[in-house]
Amino acid sequence: MLKRHRYSYGIFWLIAIFLVPLPFLQTLSNGLPIIYQSEFRAIYYGIIAYTWMLFAIYLSTKPKWLDRLVGLPEMYMVHGMLSIAAIVLAYLHKSGTVSTGWIKTTGDWAFDLFLGLMIYSLIFMAGWLTNRVPLLKKIKRSLEKFFKHELSIWIHRLNIVAVVLVFIHVQLISYVTAIKPFIYLFDAVSALVLGLYLFSKFVKPLTYEQGMLISNRTVADNVQELTIRLPRSSHIKLLAGDYVFMAFPDSSGLKEMHPFSIANTPDENREIVLLIRGDGDFTRKLADVPLESRVNIDGGYGRYQAFLNDQPSDVNIVILAGGIGVTPLLSTIADNLNRNMTIFYTAHRQDDLLYLDKFDQWQQRDNINGTIQVGRFNDDQVLNNLPKDWTKNTVFLIGGPSSMMHHWNRFLKKHGAGNGQIYFEEFSW
Ligand SMILES: Cc1cc2nc3c(=O)[nH]c(=O)nc-3n(C[C@H](O)[C@H](O)[C@H](O)COP(=O)(O)OP(=O)(O)OC[C@H]3O[C@@H](n4cnc5c(N)ncnc54)[C@H](O)[C@@H]3O)c2cc1C
Incomplete structure (x- = not known):
């Protein structure tokens, strides 16, 4: 139940x-x-x-x-x-x-x-x-x-x-x-x-594990995609949607650990993909980090997948994603492709929408329904596209700006969702 x-x-x-x-x-x-x-x-x-x-x-x-x-x-x-x-x-x-x-x-x-x-x-x-x-x-x-x-x-x-x-x-x-x-x-x-x-x-x-930066590319305006290879002996246990703390011990200004969500499924290649928006001193320097740099990693943390695992496996999943907050949800979607899913993904500008090719592929599946748009979704748009009887058979994963997450949290609860049906993690504590 x-x-x-x-x-x-x-x-x-x-x-x-x-x-x-x-x-x-x-x-x-x-x-x-x-x-x-x-x-x-x-x-x-x-x-x-x-x-x-x-x-x-x-x-x-x-x-x-x-x-x-x-x-x-x-x-x-x-x-x-x-x-x-x-x-x-x-x-x-x-x-x-x-x-x-x-x-x-x-x-x-x-x-x-x-x-x-x-x-x-x-x-x-x-x-x-x-x-x-x-x-x-x-x-x-x-x-x-x-x-x-x-x-x-x-x-x-x-x-x-x-x-x-x-x-x-x-x-x-x-x-x-x-x-x-x-x-x-x-x-x-x-x-x-x-x-x-x-x-x-x-x-x-x-005891932080040391990985290596194997790819560093700009995937959207002010968004850097970093791929890190973990050591063969890695003990890091990652679940979909997790975040890790990450730092570059050899690069000045990048030595303090900062939290970032993984965008890929935790896979056997021991690779972590991070999508990082340049918001401040640390994140804006990342584009200049050379390949093969050493990376300190601590993790995984987070509860997106643990939250899903706590629920029956046949419940519908609704994803509400905005801006860079889509990152942990990309990983969660990719790891739960057999589940019934309704996705709402928005960004301020067309250029800010990430991984559209992946969304295209996912939307080909019968069990996945996606709406991607520039600019926020209005309440009716979301309400009218939720699964039938959603208060009884659906869970919600939200990722985005704090105001957006709190809005949907309040809105869904007002319309009958229980506390335990909604999960989101803020990007600042
Ligand atoms: C659980 C979690 C997951 C995150 N995932 C992503 C992600 O996938 N992609 C992404 O672009 N950003 C993510 N962030 C946000 C990212 O950690 C911050 O943007 C980054 O640390 C800012 O550092 P800065 O020095 O560049 O900016 P600053 O200007 O120093 O900080 C901007 C804001 O980020 C917060 N912040 C700064 N340093 C830290 C820190 N060490 N620990 C916690 N908060 C901090 C502060 O609230 C600060 O107000 C995540 C944050 C959290 C908490």
Whole structure:
């Protein structure tokens, strides 16, 4: 039966909010001296805030197993929202407790640092938010010339310093360190998360696979097609529609890993095809990268195919693709050619439509229905061409500009689609 709801995402939220702080609260509440009773609630706020921060840091390590379950974009959203909620709780903690000396100083420094970084990150690092709030997006766009993404990443990492300050803050409170089960748990989990974070930043990069650039051609105005050959020993497991993180370690300005979707089916030739639009410093330099350059690859990430695999194999697939957002869907279509599919593909200009020859071939098939046009589809055009009884037998894969994806998401839900019937991955987090 068609899955109309996405339970995994809801369960993930519940675990993050309730289950993660629970052992800490349990062990702490068993040992807090009664003379601090008036501060108990504020103390609990502080510990919940800290555990949420630790969880947010863990999510920033991009755990692959969680990506396949809930998706990295959703994980980044939880990462952002939990951090904001943690700062609110940290404020309640600060205003509901009394402290002096270094206990107060470390707590205040941590709070001020968190707050400043949160404001900065809400503009520059929270694609899930800026894509929904046009004013924030405008501010981000105008300031991004100075605050480049790489700089923002480094500024964002100062959150670790703030977490370390909180760690010290707790170690200085003698009645808390006296509660042995709590402090052992607190120290062990803090060390574990810090270890995982350091591993992901310093050790994991050493494990990135090294491929080789075997083709680099311009396929449309400002769109580069890169083909990368993976090493024979490659352990990378790719599904259709996945994205990989990619960088050129020998080319200046191209050494930081950036995410790009694969446009081909994960095939036995160990080749990855990427279609990349020149949007900024990194992507505009790609046309000049010489053949046979070494490429670092980490992946695969993404849930387009995992989402399809979760559904019965006889459901219809509707593809809504716009602009460069078609990339993961090209791969998904190519890997699911036997399924009943209705494709809507649009771009701003005729020259921006990619791989039209492939679409021509696909449309020859009886089970594939495609409409390709320049300029956006209107609502009726899509609604009138959906499969019969689509609310009961159809899933939707969307790829395109954020505003387009949210439009179709809202529109389809308004007309009866369930949450679990629609899947899309944003191109910015
Ligand atoms: C899951 C996913 C899949 C993507 N697939 C494609 C694709 O197939 N084709 C394509 O052309 N583009 C794709 N993108 C977008 C691509 O990653 C960005 O356009 C590129 O990283 C921009 O880098 P830049 O330095 O050229 O531009 P900048 O001007 O630095 O950045 C432009 C915007 O891209 C985002 N961005 C920049 N660097 C990163 C980074 N390291 N990680 C995450 N976001 C970043 C930021 O939101 C920024 O506002 C994808 C993005 C995501 C998240």
